Amino acid sequence: MSNIFEAKSVLKKYGNTIALSDFSLSLEKGEIVALLGPNGAGKTTFVKSLLGLLRISSGELSLFETDINRPEVKKKLSYLPEKFTFYSYYTVESTLRFYASMYEVEKTLQADKIDNALRELGILELKGRKISDLSKGQLQRVGLACSIVGDQEFIIWDEPFSGLDPIGIKDVKDLCIKLKEQGRTILVNSHILSEMERLADKVVIMNKGQIRAVGTVEEVSNGLSLEERFYRIVKGESE
Amino acid sequence: MINKTLLINTIQKEIRNKGVIFLFIFTILFILVGHKAAVTIKMSLNESNMNTIISNSSQTVIIYFISFCANFVAIILASTIFRSDISSRVLPQILSFPISRLSYIVSRITGAWLLSVAYFLFSLIFGMTILMTSESIQIDFLSIVGSFAFMSIELLGVILLGAFISFYGNRLMSFIITIVVYILSKSYTQKLFEYESFSLGKMVNLFMYYCTPRLGEMSYISESYMAGKVFDISQIIMAVVHFTATTGVWLFIMKTLFDKREV
Numbered sequence: 001m002s003n004i005f006e007a008k009s010v011l012k013k014y015g016n017t018i019a020l021s022d023f024s025l026s027l028e029k030g031e032i033v034a035l036l037g038p039n040g041a042g043k044t045t046f047v048k049s050l051l052g053l054l055r056i057s058s059g060e061l062s063l064f065e066t067d068i069n070r071p072e073v074k075k076k077l078s079y080l081p082e083k084f085t086f087y088s089y090y091t092v093e094s095t096l097r098f099y100a101s102m103y104e105v106e107k108t109l110q111a112d113k114i115d116n117a118l119r120e121l122g123i124l125e126l127k128g129r130k131i132s133d134l135s136k137g138q139l140q141r142v143g144l145a146c147s148i149v150g151d152q153e154f155i156i157w158d159e160p161f162s163g164l165d166p167i168g169i170k171d172v173k174d175l176c177i178k179l180k181e182q183g184r185t186i187l188v189n190s191h192i193l194s195e196m197e198r199l200a201d202k203v204v205i206m207n208k209g210q211i212r213a214v215g216t217v218e219e220v221s222n223g224l225s226l227e228e229r230f231y232r233i234v235k236g237e238s239e
Numbered sequence: 240m241i242n243k244t245l246l247i248n249t250i251q252k253e254i255r256n257k258g259v260i261f262l263f264i265f266t267i268l269f270i271l272v273g274h275k276a277a278v279t280i281k282m283s284l285n286e287s288n289m290n291t292i293i294s295n296s297s298q299t300v301i302i303y304f305i306s307f308c309a310n311f312v313a314i315i316l317a318s319t320i321f322r323s324d325i326s327s328r329v330l331p332q333i334l335s336f337p338i339s340r341l342s343y344i345v346s347r348i349t350g351a352w353l354l355s356v357a358y359f360l361f362s363l364i365f366g367m368t369i370l371m372t373s374e375s376i377q378i379d380f381l382s383i384v385g386s387f388a389f390m391s392i393e394l395l396g397v398i399l400l401g402a403f404i405s406f407y408g409n410r411l412m413s414f415i416i417t418i419v420v421y422i423l424s425k426s427y428t429q430k431l432f433e434y435e436s437f438s439l440g441k442m443v444n445l446f447m448y449y450c451t452p453r454l455g456e457m458s459y460i461s462e463s464y465m466a467g468k469v470f471d472i473s474q475i476i477m478a479v480v481h482f483t484a485t486t487g488v489w490l491f492i493m494k495t496l497f498d499k500r501e502v
Binding site: 048051052053054055071072073074075077078079081083084085086087089098101102103104 | 242243244245248252255327328329331332333334335336337338339342499501502
């Protein structure tokens with residue numbers, strides 16, 4: 001199996017603060033990987049470094065076995081930020097059209113892909129609404145729709161359950177499984193363990209910028225529930 | 240290098256800019272009211288000699304006013320094109336698309352430039368149409384084309400300057416600093432080098448004159464064209480070459496600094 005990304009001994013500092021330290025991780029095609037950790041563990045820093053939005057202090061980062069700083073490497077990935085937002089005067093449809101255009105989706109296919117993405121997230125009826133008129137949950141669903149409109153091979157979701165009600169969370173989990181069945185690779189940043197326990201093929205527990213445990217849910221849990229294991233890892237370090 | 244989607248997005252974004260909308264309405268009203276006032280004065284004076292002077296003055300005032308407003312529009316756009324993406328937290332999303340940072344910068348600057356040129360062109364055509372339909376004045380279209388061309392180049396320089404400054408300050412600060420630098424850049428001339436004594440001001444002048452796009456020179460050529468002045472072609476070529484070279488260098492510096500920036 002080919003690597004989607006590979007991080008080798010990545011160090012990221014903000015001044016004297018270490019955000020990522022000795023961070024090594026690789027991701028194989030077709031996996032759902034959950035990056036778990038408390039607030040400030042370095043999850044978003046890692047994702048932003050992977051996208052080239054932050055510059056790593058040392059180490060190596062590659063995407064599809066290519067340097068992350070080459071723009072063409074991003075053709076195969078889509079990214080949902082922690083707090084999705086877009087220009088308030090755009091409609092939902094024009095937002096998705098913007099994303100589709102930026103992902104170089106053929107113009108003739110755009111309308112169908114936009115409808116499909118909105119249907120997947122159950123927000124087809126919001127198509128003509130302005131971004132400024134949406135609720136937090138609706139906006140999050142639009143962000144998720146944007147992340148799948150281009151049919152990217154690798155999807156990065158940073159806190160995808162943020163602002164969603166239980167129905168929304170269930171929809172996202174179903175979507176995640178569906179995307180995996182289509183052969184997509186998904187990296188999910190989250191601190192909602194219960195949602196990820198049944199979904200992820202692989203979990204990575206981070207704390208204070210370092211990987212503390214990595215493997216399948218069973219391997220990492222080691223006889224405990226994921227929540228209990230996570231609690232022990234994180235709490236044990238902070239005490 | 241230019242991303243079409245981002246270019247269109249820049250125009251859609253900035254056409255809603257309240258400052259630009261205000262200036263656009265203000266320009267139209269100024270032209271209409273100013274012209275009406277000129278016609279009223281002419282009618283009340285009813286002297287052929289004075290009428291010619293007023294007609295010519297109307298044309299000059301309109302052109303100077305439009306040029307001034309176009310520069311103001313360019314400064315407003317320059318101070319918001321990048322700032323609005325940063326403040327609305329859309330920048331990380333845009334830079335996660337398969338585009339280079341240079342492409343982002345160039346697309347945003349080109350969009351703002353096209354909008355300011357469109358503003359200038361529309362105002363110019365509107366002003367000239369008003370003059371032509373109500374007065375028997377002769378408009379030299381070749382002069383207008385020449386003036387428009389150099390004004391467009393100047394607007395590009397203004398936007399580049401303002402966009403560069405906006406990377407390091409908030410919207411209001413960028414706007415004020417850009418205006419100050421713009422006014423200063425217009426005052427740097429070769430004449431200041433004639434003084435023999437060394438001074439810090441002279442060094443700054445030297446740097447500004449040779450190492451930055453000469454906005455003052457472009458403005459001078461544009462306005463002089465409108466006034467019917469004829470330029471030596473070599474002088475024009477030198478001015479354009481210097482402007483292009485320095486603009487390229489500053490764009491490269493901007494790109495290098497932006498490449499290092501974390502978002």
